[in-house]
Amino acid sequence: MEVKLQQSELSSEIGRLLRKHFGKGPEAVFVTIASPYVIIYLRHFLSPIENMLLEDNHTMTVEEIRDKMMRKLNDKIKEMIHSVTGLPIKEFYYDWTFQNGSGLLVGVEEKTERFFEYNYPNRREIETIIAKISAEAEKHPDITYSHMLNDRTLIIIREGILVRIEEQLIELGFEEALTLAKRKLEKNLLFQAKPSFQQLLQKEIQEIFVNWDFTLDKSVIVFILAPQKNNGQ
Known part of the structure; x- marks a missing residue:
């Protein structure tokens, strides 16, 4: 499967997974596959409850909930990336920018050489x-x-x-x-x-x-x- 098709398929799969576990998925998912990296950029990804907590200045609470959920989803996302791209993902990172409603997921392939x-x-x-x-x-x-x-x-x-x-x-x-x-x-x-x-x-x-x-x-x-x-x- 060519890279553009892999990126499109992974975008759809990640969107469905996040929607299932967070109740609301991102409105847009942009995937970049550039071995050894897979970058997944999420736009407009905030649930109504998270919005309410953020409006009441409970940012730390939202971060803690997100971190707990992502720790449970780490292996599923790595398996999903491997299934779509064939890349064996060893490392996985994530972060959020709540004021923009955005997020980033990063998978790193099990390679040691520099690129x-x-x-x-x-x-x-x-x-x-x-x-x-x-x-x-x-x-x-x-x-x-x-x-x-x-x-x-x-x-x-x-x-x-x-x-x-x-x-x-x-x-x-x-x-x-x-x-x-x-x-x-x-x-x-x-x-x-x-x-x-x-x-x-x-x-x-x-x-x-x-x-x-x-x-x-x-x-x-x-x-x-x-x-x-x-x-x-």
């Missing part, structure tokens, strides 16, 4: 800023690398970012609280650096998503970039 075909201008400068942000939030990553998967999707990988106190919190069972705290802190720092990223990329950043795999001591950051405007528009 230089996803290179892009000013890559090293982008990675340097990311490493500095990481150092401010926790510590300088052992490894930082990034790939421009298409004209709207930049993925940045960090490995070796946990400090000892975070490792201890995870061991004591505070993984969920740590995720919520790190998500808020790192997103604030990433948004502060947004003008610098945009200048280097020569593109507007529409959304920023971030998540971690504490077992692997690894993090994924994804920038969703604005579409290029055609001349005359």
Whole structure:
């Protein structure tokens, strides 16, 4: 099956799965398959109950509910990606931007080699800023690398970012609280650096998503970039 057909089929399957478990599915699901990555971008994905909680400033409650649900769906989504694409997904990440009603799911194939075909201008400068942000939030990553998967999707990988106190919190069972705290802190720092990223990329950043795999001591950051405007528009 060609990639466009796989992307279309996976979009439909993910939409149905989320609708079944959340009561309301996303209005739009955009899938990018670029081995070793599968990026699933969700638009307008908020249930009426979630909207009500967010209006009453219960953002943390919505995050906790979403995280609990996604932990139950992780394996199903990885199996679904494998069934449609044939890619054996080893890692899975997710994040939300509630003010936009959007979300992102990321599957990473079980491969270790680097993919230089996803290179892009000013890559090293982008990675340097990311490493500095990481150092401010926790510590300088052992490894930082990034790939421009298409004209709207930049993925940045960090490995070796946990400090000892975070490792201890995870061991004591505070993984969920740590995720919520790190998500808020790192997103604030990433948004502060947004003008610098945009200048280097020569593109507007529409959304920023971030998540971690504490077992692997690894993090994924994804920038969703604005579409290029055609001349005359």
